[in-house]
Amino acid sequence: WQFILNDYVEISKNLSPIDPSEPFPTQTMLIDYVRVFQKGAGTQPPETPVPATGTKWAKHDAAGDRKWSALASSADGSKLAAAAWGGTIHTSQDGGATWTEQPKSEVRNWVSIASSADGSKLAALYDWGGYIMTSQDGGATWHKHAMSGTINWMSIASSADGSKLVAVAKDHTIYTSRDGGATWTEQPKSGSRKWRAVTSSADGNKLAAVVEDGGIYTSSNGGVTWTERAQAGNRTWTSIASSPDGTKLVATAAGGYIYTSADGGVTWTERSVDGRHNWTAATISADGNTLAATAGGGGYIYVSTDGGATWIAQTSPGVPNWSALASSADGSKLIAAAYGGMIYTTTPPVDDRTLAAAEAAVARAEASKSPADIAAAQARIAAVKDARKQAALQARLNAITSAPSTPTPKQPTQPNQPTNSTTIPQPHGGAVSLATAGKPCSHIASAEPATAPAQYQGRVLRNSVRFTITCAGQTAHTGYTTHVALTLSKHYRDPSRLTVLKLAKGGSVIEDITGRINFGTNPSGTRTTIAYDVTDGGFGDEDGTANGTILDPIAIYEDTSHTGSTSNSSRPSGLLANTGDSLLPTALGAIALGGGGVWMLRRRRS
Structure with a gap:
């Protein structure tokens, strides 16, 4: 007889089939006892195949x-x-x-x-x-x-x-x-x-x-x-x-x-x-x-x-x-x-x-054709890493926005509808587009350029945003998570040179969050996109309190020390950021x- 300690037991050689009269060992612990013989010997039943589950x-x-x-x-x-x-x-x-x-x-x-x-x-x-x-x-x-x-x-x-x-x-x-x-x-x-x-x-x-x-x-x-x-x-x-x-x-x-x-x-x-x-x-x-x-x-x-x-x-x-x-x-x-x-x-x-969420969001937009669902789908598409799948989803979304509209009876204006997209002009030219998605809350209450240092560790400031997310027009909630997608003011062919920093209210740097970011490009390949999740009272929330309001100031810097600006490339990235030395x-x-x-x-x- 042998005891099982780790859910398995090795075969013992030179054992004969068990005699039914042979006593079972005294069990003094929570341990199973077995005797193992040659596989297939005697009347051993056939093995039952285990159903395949999980990934490959x-x-x-x-x-x-x-x-x-x-x-x-x-x-x-x-x-x-x-x-x-x-x-x-x-x-x-x-x-x-x-x-x-x-x-x-x-x-x-x-x-x-x-x-x-x-x-x-x-x-x-x-x-x-x-x-x-x-x-x-x-x-x-x-x-x-x-x-x-x-x-x-x-x-x-x-x-x-x-x-x-x-x-x-x-x-x-x-x-x-x-x-x-x-x-x-x-x-x-x-x-x-x-x-x-x-x-x-x-x-x-x-x-x-x-x-x-x-x-x-x-x-x-x-x-x-x-x-x-x-x-x-x-x-x-x-x-x-x-x-x-x-x-x-x-x-x-x-x-x-x-x-x-x-x-x-x-x-x-x-x-x-x-x-x-x-x-x-x-x-x-x-x-x-x-x-x-x-x-x-x-x-x-x-x-x-x-x-x-x-x-x-x-x-x-x-x-x-x-x-x-x-x-x-x-x-x-x-x-x-x-x-x-x-x-x-x-x-x-x-x-x-990420892909599953984007597909679901596009399906909702196709069914409702509402601006809010379209904006939410756009935010989800920006986070898809596979360029081919991203383009296919974008084509479906474009078909919604370009299709001729069917006249419908005018509906009363709904007060306090959530805003899920906006544009933030940048002080040095260009603009950043902001889109949010998520339940129960994703309303953009405010959005403006953030106060940020012009340079950080030799990197040059390119864009900055400071936005507030609330539950306006939605069911009040605390501790929620919202998906955020930003379309930057231009395209960077090497996103590994970009660093994304979390800022304090006065513009000081709190931490490097580059590792939290999914980098991509917009469908036309003309602008770089970044996407990430923020949580009320958790990551990305400046006050760190689950109070129903997320305040998230960030800044994007570019390392120009080697080749200068890396913008104006048509090659999409679709890759995670180079981790570098960031606290990701x-x-x-x-x-x-x-x-x-x-x-x-x-x-x-x-």
């Missing part, structure tokens, strides 16, 4: 069959890093299609790895290491940062720009760095605990960490002080991941469930998915809607696109011993690895919600070293 995944043989233990991803999902227990670190520059072994990382029992948003800065931990390892060139070379003694490291996380790091270990306090890993500070107020995993917001200030057979703790000041979140309960926590703003969290427990929080860890909701699993890792997208989690030891990868309310098993990659998971910032690109197996990536993306959303907080076989190894020596 690609297995990447180039990385090899290894004891993968940790993964990291850049914000756009193109630059990946994978670490193996008893091996080296491997990197990919093409979203996992090809892989390069980085021998200078050295053969070690790697347990965790983190990446900056642009993928250039990496930080990694190995088992019982006396060093923390960092790379400034995407993994080609590595630097050792000596720590006091050998430490039972468990997890590391990074800010978007790679300057702020946080590392946790068992039976130690938490360590933080504010200079990319060059120097480290113990944070005594975190307490010496069996820390299991840690995650970070994009700015590195909001942290969250879990304790094995303990609780969840959060920090809002970069790790100096910590608060236990008692509502989460004490569990065998295995991983935790954070949205870039630190407000939305997802955590997993071995032999338990998935838990989500929408208020920075104050309260938690249990997500049972399809039962208990030995969850090993989890990720969360920038908007908190797309979540993913791996069930180690014979379970599936599960994906949710509604913030954790419902989950879909990803049957395409099967049920190897999943140990690690990473995601692009928008959640569309996932990468998973198996301990003693291969690396897999999603193909195509998990869920093109990152998936590295969503990368958590999991368990599976790794968990069993560590449990035996802890």
